[in-house]
Amino acid sequence: METPATPHSPAAEPATTPVSTVTVTVNSPDEMRELGLALAKQLRPGDLVMLTGELGAGKTTLTRGLGSGMGVRGAVTSPTFVIARVHPPLGEGPALVHVDAYRLGGGLDEMEDLDLDVSLPDSVVVVEWGDGKVEELSDDRLHVIIDRATGDTTDEVRVVTFHGIGERWTEADLGSLAG
Numbered sequence: 673m674e675t676p677a678t679p680h681s682p683a684a685e686p687a688t689t690p691v692s693t694v695t696v697t698v699n700s701p702d703e704m705r706e707l708g709l710a711l712a713k714q715l716r717p718g719d720l721v722m723l724t725g726e727l728g729a730g731k732t733t734l735t736r737g738l739g740s741g742m743g744v745r746g747a748v749t750s751p752t753f754v755i756a757r758v759h760p761p762l763g764e765g766p767a768l769v770h771v772d773a774y775r776l777g778g779g780l781d782e783m784e785d786l787d788l789d790v791s792l793p794d795s796v797v798v799v800e801w802g803d804g805k806v807e808e809l810s811d812d813r814l815h816v817i818i819d820r821a822t823g824d825t826t827d828e829v830r831v832v833t834f835h836g837i838g839e840r841w842t843e844a845d846l847g848s849l850a851g
Contacts, residue, residue: 688807690815690835694846698830704730707832708737710849715742715796717766719840720810722802725818730830731800734816735770738798744768750800758795767795774801812838 698704715721715738723731732750739748744759750772759768799806807813815835821827834846 688811688837690837691839691842692836692844692846693833694850695831695833696850698730698832700828701730701733704733704830704832705737705740707849708734708739709741710737711834712738712741714844714846714849715766717795718793718810718812719796720806720813721796721798722806722813722815723798723800723818724803724816725830726820729818729820730832731818734818734832735768735798735800738796739768739770742766742768742796769795769797771797771799771806772801773799773805810838812840814841 696707698707711734721738723734725731732748736748739746739759742759742765743762744765744767745762746757746759748759748768748770749757755773756769756771759770761767797809815837817833817835819831819833821829834849836842836844836846
């Protein structure tokens with residue numbers, strides 16, 4: 673396999689020091705979805721997952737895998753134009769709240785109307801483009817950074833880094849995501 677072009681990360685380091693960090697290389701959209709399925713096994717009600725990556729990096733594809741793994745109702749699609757979608761569970765388990773904060777300029781104040789603080793205890797909340805906007809929702813969060821090759825390339829390889837922040841992530845087995 674060829675070495676992928678150098679990835680570019682639009683995000684700075686997480687705002688708080690991670691208690692656990694795992695990096696996984698993903699070679700295709702199908703593998704990204706499978707990674708979401710595996711991550712779903714780690715998640716529980718009250719988890720906040722922040723997804724960072726350029727347009728087309730695979731944030732929504734990862735979230736589709738999460739939705740499948742969590743067994744939620746409805747097709748998981750990008751919530752760009754509606755800002756947030758709630759996917760109730762088909763059986764037992766938490767709902768998936770999928771938020772796209774790309775068009776929201778302000779911090780948590782601008783997101784107050786979404787009532788994420790109300791949804792968080794009973795749901796898994798996944799926020800795309802949430803850097804600098806939702807960290808105040810929880811001291812415990814999973815920051816997922818998806819890096820992809822930039823420039824003139826058709827490379828589908830992604831480097832996905834999981835930063836578990838807060839006490840909740842000291843007990844999680846993020847290492848299982850690496851295979």
